[in-house]
Amino acid sequence: NAGVMQNPRHLVRRRGQEARLRCSPMKGHSHVYWYRQLPEEGLKFMVYLQKENIIDESGMPKERFSAEFPKEGPSILRIQQVVRGDSAAYFCASSPPTGEYEAFFGQGTRLTVV
């Protein structure tokens, strides 16, 4: 059973470009969470999605950031018009639909905005 897969592992974008980060959850997991880790800081919750639904986006910046988890395919975190302050590691985690209180993390996408 493959783990949570994130791609790309490293992404460089110029200011003003768009960044698309992908996350494929573990097989059988229908819940996806995105976290952001700024340098020298802990992880901050951004958004929680189930298939085709955003359940909790309380940690998402109000502008430029969006997330989706379509019926088919990976979850996407999209950042429009990136700025230097968006440089961070973005982690995806997934969990089963019921019962388990454990989220499994991917290896992250390290976004650098130049």
Place this chain on the structure above:
Amino acid sequence: AQSVTQLGSHVSVSEGALVLLRCNYSSSVPPYLFWYVQYPNQGLQLLLKYTSAATLVKGINGFEAEFKKSETSFHLTKPSAHMSDAAEYFCAVSFSGGYNKLIFGAGTRLAVHP
């Protein structure tokens, strides 16, 4: 509101010495508590979790943690440090609200020297 405080952003121990990483939490509802380890440029790996069963929780790699409700603490310990334990450690809390939204502490970087 829930929060996690990790005392000491950097801890240094000798190989073979006791490892003690401190974590205190704040939660208005019964918490679930977790310790994760992160190696450089890697994702997070679960060390152990407390989900209202036994208060002394044993995890992987010889780590254990004790939930103390009266002290609102969940400190991580290991009797004898190995060089391979050098990493960043994160304490996290979630609650029995139905999903695995994690609130992380800022992390403690553990250094192990010969």
